[in-house]
Amino acid sequence: MKITYTGRQIELTPAQAQKLEVEFRKVGKLLDNGRGEAEARVVLSHERHLNHAEVTVPYHNHELVGEAADADLFGALHAAVQKLEAQAIRVREKWRDSKRAPKTDAGEPSEGKG
Numbered sequence: 001m002k003i004t005y006t007g008r009q010i011e012l013t014p015a016q017a018q019k020l021e022v023e024f025r026k027v028g029k030l031l032d033n034g035r036g037e038a039e040a041r042v043v044l045s046h047e048r049h050l051n052h053a054e055v056t057v058p059y060h061n062h063e064l065v066g067e068a069a070d071a072d073l074f075g076a077l078h079a080a081v082q083k084l085e086a087q088a089i090r091v092r093e094k095w096r097d098s099k100r101a102p103k104t105d106a107g108e109p110s111e112g113k114g
Helices: 013-033 072-096
Strands: 002-008 037-047 050-059 062-071
Touching: 002 013, 013 037, 013 050, 013 072, 037 072, 050 072, 062 072
Parallel strands: 002 037
Antiparallel strands: 037 050, 050 062
């Protein structure tokens, strides 16, 4: 999963960026099936005493967005990633269930008619 960080009034250290990548591993597995093709945009901002985190991921023609605010930066990110994960599971199940209809052959007669 490719992750792009944007910090507004916040600078991330390399150790913090690595910690964020660990947060996105599970969501990455859900979204790109291990191919590394999914791309996430993370916007971090700080207002007064709150840290805001917004995560946006394009997935199957949908924009999945997870937003959260907390006094702790990683608490806000964790909550945003959890919201994103729930959305990804919901969209994935909807997409999977709508594509799983069995095909019927036109050449075979139905059993009820005689």
